Amino acid sequence: MQPLAEYALRLGDDSLVLGQRLSEWCGHAPMLEIDLALANIGLDLVGQATHFLGLAGALEGEGRDADALAFGRDVLDFRNVLLVEQPNGDFAQTIARQFLFSNWQELLLRELARSRDDTIAAVSAKAVKEVAYHARFANEWMVRLGDGTEESRSRVVAGLEWIWRFADELFAVDETTEALIADGIAVDARSLRPEWDARIARTLAEAKLETPKPRRAVTGGRAGHHSEHLGHLLSEMQFLPRAYPGAVW
Amino acid sequence: MSTTPANKSLSSPRKRGSRVAAEISELGSRLRGNDTERGENDELECRVFEILSQVPDPEIPCVSVVDLGIVREVREGAPPVLVITPTYTGCPATIAIASAIRVALDRAGLADMRIETALSPAWTTDWISDAGREKLRAYGIAPPPQGAARHSLREEPAQCPRCGSASTEEISRFGSTPCKSLHRCLDCREPFDRFKCH
Numbered sequence: 001m002q003p004l005a006e007y008a009l010r011l012g013d014d015s016l017v018l019g020q021r022l023s024e025w026c027g028h029a030p031m032l033e034i035d036l037a038l039a040n041i042g043l044d045l046v047g048q049a050t051h052f053l054g055l056a057g058a059l060e061g062e063g064r065d066a067d068a069l070a071f072g073r074d075v076l077d078f079r080n081v082l083l084v085e086q087p088n089g090d091f092a093q094t095i096a097r098q099f100l101f102s103n104w105q106e107l108l109l110r111e112l113a114r115s116r117d118d119t120i121a122a123v124s125a126k127a128v129k130e131v132a133y134h135a136r137f138a139n140e141w142m143v144r145l146g147d148g149t150e151e152s153r154s155r156v157v158a159g160l161e162w163i164w165r166f167a168d169e170l171f172a173v174d175e176t177t178e179a180l181i182a183d184g185i186a187v188d189a190r191s192l193r194p195e196w197d198a199r200i201a202r203t204l205a206e207a208k209l210e211t212p213k214p215r216r217a218v219t220g221g222r223a224g225h226h227s228e229h230l231g232h233l234l235s236e237m238q239f240l241p242r243a244y245p246g247a248v249w
Numbered sequence: 250m251s252t253t254p255a256n257k258s259l260s261s262p263r264k265r266g267s268r269v270a271a272e273i274s275e276l277g278s279r280l281r282g283n284d285t286e287r288g289e290n291d292e293l294e295c296r297v298f299e300i301l302s303q304v305p306d307p308e309i310p311c312v313s314v315v316d317l318g319i320v321r322e323v324r325e326g327a328p329p330v331l332v333i334t335p336t337y338t339g340c341p342a343t344i345a346i347a348s349a350i351r352v353a354l355d356r357a358g359l360a361d362m363r364i365e366t367a368l369s370p371a372w373t374t375d376w377i378s379d380a381g382r383e384k385l386r387a388y389g390i391a392p393p394p395q396g397a398a399r400h401s402l403r404e405e406p407a408q409c410p411r412c413g414s415a416s417t418e419e420i421s422r423f424g425s426t427p428c429k430s431l432h433r434c435l436d437c438r439e440p441f442d443r444f445k446c447h
Contacts, residue, residue, distance in 0.1 A: 019339075032421075033420065033421035033423070033431070036421055036423045036424060036425070036431075037421065037422065037423035039423075040423035040424075040427055041423070043339040043341070043427055044337070044338055044339045044427065045339070046339050047337065047338035047339020047340065048338050048339070050338075050339075051338065051368070118369065119368070121369065122367075122368035122369035122371065123338070123368060125368075125369065125370075125371045126335075126338055126368055126371040126372070127338050129371070129447045130337060130338060130339075130427075130447070133422060133423075133445075136422070137422060137423075
């Protein structure tokens with residue numbers, strides 16, 4: 001794939017995989033309001049994925065639409081960051097993952113809204129308004145859990161410790177992105193780090209939690225090197241169109 | 250949830266016609282701004298807006314797709330093009346809306362009109378017409394704050410669509426559809442939806 005198509009694929013896969021993960025909470029969340037919130041956030045993400053994967057397919061020019069890319073690729077062809085494919089765990093773990101992701105995605109889309117690619121700019125300008133709600137939801141729950149009971153605090157600390165190793169990949173830049181950054185199409189993710197760090201630190205301080213110590217980053221998703229979890233996620237997500245190709249409602 | 254009949258003020262077809270015309274002119278002037286070049290297109294555009302003002306939103310049937318600001322413009326040509334905009338990125342009603350618009354155009358003899366989706370400029374709740382906002386309120390949904398208020402994520406408390414009290418609380422930022430949040434009136438105790446500000 002050419003770099004722009006690859007970049008659109010990455011954006012789409014991040015949203016698609018996390019959207020699918022969040023949908024697993026449907027009917028299982030601790031309260032009805034959270035059930036609604038996680039399903040809504042998942043829906044927004046799948047909506048973003050539809051646009052970004054649609055763009056990737058159009059640029060590729062081999063007749064694959066968003067559905068073909070979502071349901072017709074195997075694990076090695078997915079380009080999402082590892083963070084989004086990690087299992088939901090308990091509610092605190094899900095919130096910790098969302099906290100890192102949504103704060104990053106809000107900054108990313110805010111910049112991408114000025115991308116020199118019109119489609120990426122349009123989708124981002126629209127989506128960033130929705131993602132602001134996601135980030136606010138996650139931030140508030142971090143505070144509620146961190147500054148809550150002993151139980152909620154210990155769980156959110158564990159969730160944050162577990163997910164932290166996947167944060168660095170959000171800010172990685174490689175050959176695919178470098179050329180696009182130079183052209184004003186992609187965002188240099190490294191430039192988002194200071195503001196992200198500040199946001200994370202601010203909410204963690206409010207939650208009376210400590211920022212986890214730096215650790216060896218786990219990366220590889222952008223190159224298709226995924227954890228075992230993604231295959232299981234895909235087997236559920238892709239089951240129907242694979243078993244019944246061409247099925248419609 | 251107790252709701253007032255949605256179209257109370259629109260019961261007479263004749264009245265509806267004149268009201269629609271007023272809404273369209275309000276909307277048209279908002280859309281076109283100072284652009285005078287499109288004058289000849291007005292007739293077709295007016296007709297299309299009038300047709301589509303009868304197409305209800307599938308999730309919130311008290312308002313039409315015109316009220317919501319989904320219908321953006323009509324461009325003359327061969328074929329003529331109707332430009333619509335999605336409200337929320339992941340809104341599952343987007344497909345239902347496009348097909349309802351298609352059916353309405355076909356029935357009105359505009360089968361050749363092409364429907365284009367424009368993402369930019371991004372839809373905002375400020376595009377909901379004043380008439381649409383009033384219909385939402387009558388239906389039991391608090392309309393979104395307008396203008397500068399929408400830049401603040403810390404929204405003002407919603408106004409209860411039933412008793413008008415501003416003494417309300419948010420129950421959940423995410424509601425039954427992507428465009429709504431859940432609230433409760435602290436005075437009359439009515440639980441209600443609010444159209445989210447975007």
